Amino acid sequence: MTAGHSARNRLGVAVLLTALFILAVFAVIGATLWSDLGVAERDLAETLLAPRAGLLIVILALAVGLAAAAVKTLHETHVLAPARLLEEAQVLLTNPDAPRLQPSGSAEMRALAEVINTLAAQRGVLRRDVEARIREAKNSVEEEKNRLAALMSELTQSVLVCNLDGRVLLYNNRARLQFRAMSDTPGAAGGGELIGLGRSIYTVFERNLIAHALETIQHRLRRTAQPVANFVTTTRSGQLLRVQMAPVLTTAAEALIGDTAQPAVAERTMTGFILMLDNITRNFEAESRRDQMLHSMTEGNRAALGNVRAAVEMLDFPDLQDELRERFRKVVRDEVQAMSARLDQTATEFADSLKARWPLEEMLGADLIAAAQRRIENRVHLPTKLEDVDESLWVKVDSFSLIQALTYLASRLSDEFEVREVRFRLTPAGRLAHLDLIWSGQAMSTETVMSWELEAMNFAGEHSPLTVRDVIERHGGEMWLEREKVRHRAFFRILLPAAMPQEQLDESMLLRADSRPEYYDFDLFKWSERSRALEDRLLTELTYTVFDTETTGLNPSQGDEIIQIGAVRVLNGKPLRSEAFEQLIDPCRPLPEESARVHGITADMLAGQPVIEAVLPSFHAFAADTVLVAHNAAFDMRFLQLKEDLTGLRFDQPVLDTLLLSAVIHPNQDSHRLEAIAERLGITVVGRHTALGDAMVTAEVFLKLVPLLAEKGIRTLREAREAAEKSYYARIKY
Numbered sequence: 115m116t117a118g119h120s121a122r123n124r125l126g127v128a129v130l131l132t133a134l135f136i137l138a139v140f141a142v143i144g145a146t147l148w149s150d151l152g153v154a155e156r157d158l159a160e161t162l163l164a165p166r167a168g169l170l171i172v173i174l175a176l177a178v179g180l181a182a183a184a185v186k187t188l189h190e191t192h193v194l195a196p197a198r199l200l201e202e203a204q205v206l207l208t209n210p211d212a213p214r215l216q217p218s219g220s221a222e223m224r225a226l227a228e229v230i231n232t233l234a235a236q237r238g239v240l241r242r243d244v245e246a247r248i249r250e251a252k253n254s255v256e257e258e259k260n261r262l263a264a265l266m267s268e269l270t271q272s273v274l275v276c277n278l279d280g281r282v283l284l285y286n287n288r289a290r291l292q293f294r295a296m297s298d299t300p301g302a303a304g305g306g307e308l309i310g311l312g313r314s315i316y317t318v319f320e321r322n323l324i325a326h327a328l329e330t331i332q333h334r335l336r337r338t339a340q341p342v343a344n345f346v347t348t349t350r351s352g353q354l355l356r357v358q359m360a361p362v363l364t365t366a367a368e369a370l371i372g373d374t375a376q377p378a379v380a381e382r383t384m385t386g387f388i389l390m391l392d393n394i395t396r397n398f399e400a401e402s403r404r405d406q407m408l409h410s411m412t413e414g415n416r417a418a419l420g421n422v423r424a425a426v427e428m429l430d431f432p433d434l435q436d437e438l439r440e441r442f443r444k445v446v447r448d449e450v451q452a453m454s455a456r457l458d459q460t461a462t463e464f465a466d467s468l469k470a471r472w473p474l475e476e477m478l479g480a481d482l483i484a485a486a487q488r489r490i491e492n493r494v495h496l497p498t499k500l501e502d503v504d505e506s507l508w509v510k511v512d513s514f515s516l517i518q519a520l521t522y523l524a525s526r527l528s529d530e531f532e533v534r535e536v537r538f539r540l541t542p543a544g545r546l547a548h549l550d551l552i553w554s555g556q557a558m559s560t561e562t563v564m565s566w567e568l569e570a571m572n573f574a575g576e577h578s579p580l581t582v583r584d585v586i587e588r589h590g591g592e593m594w595l596e597r598e599k600v601r602h603r604a605f606f607r608i609l610l611p612a613a614m615p616q617e618q619l620d621e622s623m624l625l626r627a628d629s630r631p632e633y634y635d636f637d638l639f640k641w642s643e644r645s646r647a648l649e650d651r652l653l654t655e656l657t658y659t660v661f662d663t664e665t666t667g668l669n670p671s672q673g674d675e676i677i678q679i680g681a682v683r684v685l686n687g688k689p690l691r692s693e694a695f696e697q698l699i700d701p702c703r704p705l706p707e708e709s710a711r712v713h714g715i716t717a718d719m720l721a722g723q724p725v726i727e728a729v730l731p732s733f734h735a736f737a738a739d740t741v742l743v744a745h746n747a748a749f750d751m752r753f754l755q756l757k758e759d760l761t762g763l764r765f766d767q768p769v770l771d772t773l774l775l776s777a778v779i780h781p782n783q784d785s786h787r788l789e790a791i792a793e794r795l796g797i798t799v800v801g802r803h804t805a806l807g808d809a810m811v812t813a814e815v816f817l818k819l820v821p822l823l824a825e826k827g828i829r830t831l832r833e834a835r836e837a838a839e840k841s842y843y844a845r846i847k848y
Contacts, residue, residue, distance in 0.1 A: 124189070124193060124195070125185075125186065125189045125194070128184065128185045128189060129182045129185055132178070132181045132182055132185050133178045133181070134180060134311070135181075136174070136177050136178045136181050137174070137178070140174055140177075140656065141654060144681075149806070164814055183404050191219050191220050191223075192219070192220065194232070194782065195218045195219030195220070195223055195784050196219065196223060196373070198218070198782050198783075199215060199218070199219070199223060199226070199227060199230075201213060201779070201780050201782060201783070202215050202216070202794075203230055204779075204822060204825055205297060205794065205795060205796075205822065206230070206234050206846060207336055207825075208818070208821040208822055208825065209795060209796055209818055210234065210238050210241055210798040211796045212794070212795055213793070213794070213796055214231045214234065215227040215230055215231055215234075248834050252337075266284070266286040269286055269288060270288065271288060271293075271390050271391070271392065272285075272286070272288045272289035272292040272390065272391040272393075273285065273286050273288070273289055273388065273389070273390055273391075274289050274309070274315065274388070274389045274391070274487065275362060275386060275387075275388050275389075276315050276386055276387055276388075276389065277385065277386040278328075278384070278385065278386055278387075279314075280314050280315045280316050280321070280324060281312055281313070281314060281315075282310065282311055282312065282313050282314075283311065283386065284311075284313060284626040285311075289309060289391065290309060292393060293308040293309040293318070293393060295353070295393070296308060296318075296353050300796060306513070308735065309692040310690065311683075311685050311690055311693065311740070312657045312683070312685040312686075314739055315389070317735070317738065317739075318346070319347060319357075319768045323345060323347055324359075324387075326343075326345075327343035327345055327357075327359045327387075328343075328359075328384075330343040331343050331359065331360075331361050331369070331384070331387070332384070333400045335361070335384070340690070341360065341361050342358060342359065342360050343358075343359045344356070344357065344358050344359070344491075345357050345359075346394070351832040353393055354393070354394050354395045355391050355392065355393055355394070356391070356392040356393075356394045357389055357390070357392075358389070358390045359387050359388065359389055359390075359392055360387065360388045361386075361387055362384065362385050362386035362387060362388060362391075363383065363384055363385070364383050364385055384830070407460055408460075409455070411456060411457065411460045414456055415453050415456060415457075418449040418450075418452055418453050418456075419449075419453075421445055421449050422445070422446050422449045422450065425442040425443075425445040425446045425449075426442075426446065428442050429442050429443070429446075439637060445546065450599045454561055474510045474511055474512055474588075474589065474611070475510065475511070475512070475513070476506065476508055476509070476510050476613035477509065477511065477513060477613075477645070478505075478507075478508055478509075479503070479504065479507040479540045479547060479549070480503055480504075480505050480507075480511045480540070481510060481551075482509060482511060482513055482516070482517070483500065483503060483538045483540060483549075483685070485513065485517055486498075486517045486520045486521070487500075489517055489520075489521050489649070489781065490520065490521050490524045490536065490627075492571075493521055493525075493574045493576075494521060494525045494528055494573070494574060496522050496524050496525075496527075496528045496533070496534075496535070496536060497534070497535045497536075498524075498535070498536055498537065498538065499535065499536075499537045499538075500537065500539075501537045501538065501539045501552065502537055502539045502540075502541060503538060503539065503540045504540055504541055504542055507540060507541075507542050507547055507612065508612065508613035509547050509549075509610050509611065509612055509613055510589075510610070510613045511589060511610060511611075512585070512588055515580060515585045515588065516589070516610075517573060517582075518576070518578060518585070519571065519582045519585040519586075520551060521573065521574075522571040522572075522573045522578075522582065523551055523566065523582065523606060524536050524551065525573035526566055526573070527553055531553075531555060531556045531558065532556070533553040533554075534554055535553070535554070535557075536552065536553050537551075537552040537553070538550065538551065538552070539552060539605070542611070543613060544612075545611070545612055546591075546609050546610065546611060546612055547605055547607075547609075547610045547611070547612045548608075548609065548610075549607070549608045550605040550606065550607050550608075551605060551606045551608070552603055552604075552605040553603065553604060554601075554602055554603045555602075557597060557604060558595070558604070560595065562731065563594075563595045563606075566582060567581060567582045567583045567586075567593065568581050568582075568583055569581060586608065589610055590611060591608060591609040591610050591611065592608075593607065593609070593828045594606075594607055595607075623748060635661060647848055648741075648768065648831060649768075649830070649831050649832040649835075650830050650831070650832060651829055651830060651831055652829055653820050653823065653824075653828075653829060653830065653831060653834060654687065654820060654829075656740075656831060657683065657684070657685050657739070657740045657741070658683065658684040658685075658740055658741050658742070658743045658770075658813075658816070659681050659682075659683055659684075659736065659737040659740040659741070659742055659743070659804075660681065660682055660683075660689070660742075660743040660744065660809050660810075660812050660813040660816060661679065661680065661681035661682075661683055661695075661733075661737070661742065661743070661744055661809050662679075662680050662681075662744060662745070662750065662805045662806075662808035662809040662812060663676045663678065663679055663680075663750045663753055663805055664676070664677050664678035664680075664713045664715060664804070664805045665709070665753060666701050666703065666704075666705055666706060666709050667706060667709055668749075669701065670749075670752045670753045670754070670756055673703070674753075675699075675701035675702070675703055675726065675753075676699055676701070676753050676802070677698065677699050677700075677701050677705065677713075677715055677720055677725055678696075678697065678698050678699060678715060678805040679695065679696070679697055679699065679729065679733050679805055679811045680694070680695065680696045680804060680805025680806030680807070680808065681694065681696075681733065681736060681737065681805075681806070681809050682694045682806070682809050682810055682813050683736075683740065684743070684813050684816070684817065687817060687820075689810065689813040689814070689817070691810070694806055694809075695732075695736045695806075696734060696805065696806040697724070697729050697732070697733075698715065698719060698720055698721075698723040699720070699723055699724065699725065699726050699729050700720050700721070700722070700723045700724065700725050701720065701726075702725060704717070705717045705720065713804065714804070726757060726760075726761075727757075727760060727761055730754075730757060730761045730763055730765065732761045734761075734765065737765070737767070738767075739767075739832065740767065741767060741768045741769070741770060741837075742765065742767055742768070742769045742770070743769070743770045743771075743772065743812065743813070743816050744769070744771060744772070744809075744812060745771065745772045745773055745788045745808070745812045745815070746771065746773045747769050747770070747771035747773075748771070751765065751769060768831055768835065770816070770831075770834060770838065771786070771838060772791065772812055772815050772816050772819060773786050773788075774838035774839075774841040775816075775819050775823065775834065775838055776819065777841040778826070778837045778838060778840075779819060779822045779823065780794070780825070783840055788808065788811060788812065788815065791815050792811055792814070792815055795815060795818040795819075796818075797811065797814045797815060797818065799811050823837075
């Protein structure tokens with residue numbers, strides 16, 4: 115039984131004992147007096163007291179009541195007030211930013227509270243001074259980390275760093291976006307159900323695949339070969355990934371520390387691995403189509419050639435009837451025509467494949483034009499000028515072939531129309547760009563333009579099998595001729611793709627500088643999932659999914675449904691705000707107005723949102739391998755449990771409830787609402803009554819409760835659950 119429970123129970127026991135004592139005193143006095151009276155006196159006393167029995171009972175009740183009130187006052191002053199002061203002092207001890215103690219009770223207790231507040235203030239000053247010094251000392255380390263973070267963010271390849279248990283320690287935005295593209299519901303967790311700090315890479319890759327790659331690296335390390343392993347794998351969404359794995363080795367200094375007896379033979383050991391991912395799904399599909407095309411051309415023509423050969427042999431017979439001879443000739447003609455058509459189709463598809471695979475790179479449009487100017491002036495000796503060039507416009511081009519095409523056009527203009535100068539103009543056009551090659555002078559016909567487009571590019575001693583049309587098609591663009599009659603000018607307008615963000619890129623995520631440090635947690639290198647059972651693990655070592663739901667009402671058993679799930683992961687004492695889960699859900703039933711007034715979610719906001727059967731698998735994956743935490747968790751868990759039959763998913767991981775844990779820590783407090791706990795622990799509440807907002811506040815509350823639990827000797831998950839189960843609020847059922 116806790117101290118708080120003892121104080122509360124002592125009040126009830128004291129009141130009861132006082133009442134019994136008063137009754138006993140009156141009973142003893144009455145019995146003593148009654149035994150001392152004679153018969154006549156007893157008759158007289160009965161005559162006097164019987165009519166006044168009610169008055170005596172009232173007097174007795176008043177005496178008992180006054181005694182109970184006195185006991186209650188004394189209890190509140192000398193028992194309950196010190197107990198509350200103790201609880202608030204414990205909060206202040208673990209959280210220097212918690213509210214100061216409120217003086218209550220006796221004069222001595224109020225003075226003690228003032229002294230504690232003074233000490234807390236002095237401690238705050240010292241803490242701030244120490245923190246300032248620590249910040250200064252960490253500046254260099256932070257600079258190194260930020261440089262690494264910037265490098266990782268700018269990489270165009272998906273990169274993950276894992277420890278030997280497969281836990282993700284670091285990843286860049288490209289990796290998050292890559293996994294988001296592989297998610298079944300990318301709008302819900304944004305790929306966070308597949309990747310995140312502390313999450314297991316084995317939710318994406320087969321464990322045996324990683325193990326085999328690690329063995330390969332270990333073998334190469336022993337042979338002093340380049341310790342890299344490569345493999346290709348598929349994901350559950352059907353994506354094809356090419357993976358390159360490299361080891362994370364201890365530094366030379368760490369190796370020496372680990373083997374100080376023989377520093378000369380100390381070896382670097384592998385503490386984790388780096389994965390670099392490339393999504394080759396599209397490339398593989400293109401390769402497959404090309405293989406299929408070649409297979410069709412070879413195997414399809416093999417049978418046709420057999421038929422032709424047989425028909426030709428039959429035609430050699432001199433006594434072959436004319437009718438049969440004609441039939442064999444028809445066979446030869448049909449098969450040859452079919453082979454010719456098949457060959458033409460294959461050639462066309464192969465050409466298309468080549469054009470589609472041609473790499474386009476992003477470059478500043480002004481740089482492209484400057485390069486074209488230099489080439490035209492050097493090779494064609496034709497002066498060039500600029501006219502309305504957007505200096506900020508980026509284009510996505512094969513610069514070599516495009517400059518070659520521009521030079522070829524300038525050469526034809528110079529040779530055939532005696533153009534003495536060309537000008538360039540570059541302007542944006544939505545997601546495209548207009549590149550104009552302008553000249554003054556003689557007009558040309560459309561037929562001439564078409565012939566220039568379709569002829570192989572030969573100019574100034576250069577020969578290319580490509581045509582201008584090929585180059586334009588490589589860019590997925592267009593080219594046409596326009597005339598400016600007023601200015602007696604004409605120009606070729608080439609439509610090019612402007613450099614746009616990659617399809618899977620999300621600018622808001624790339625520019626979220628504040629979230630960058632959350633991608634780091636190198637302490638996880640020390641994790642060992644197999645070394646301890648989950649129940650006996652320290653609360654400070656576990657990974658949590660703190661979540662909350664918004665619903666249509668408060669009665670899950672009577673048809674109310676979830677309309678929003680919000681969750682955030684907590685790892686190593688930090689809520690990972692960049693790895694949040696937030697999703698509205700269509701409840702497929704009317705939304706009561708009184709419910710909408712509470713959480714601000716309207717029926718219009720739910721229209722078109724996914725249903726619970728589509729969202730729960732993503733949330734289940736997001737929360738996999740973690741401990742669930744919620745405030746008043748029984749309510750939220752009931753909603754999830756009612757969907758088990760529908761979705762086939764079970765949320766059977768351990769659950770902690772901040773309401774119960776608060777009651778364990780602060781049994782003498784009047785309220786354990788989330789706002790009250792947050793206020794008591796000095797947490798600023800923002801965004802309440804949204805699922806994600808409540809989950810964030812709950813996560814902050816939980817992190818403040820963990821050290822307070824430790825003060826009470828509750829350090830492991832098992833101890834926390836057992837203590838919570840003894841709380842009064844654990845009786846609440848939904």
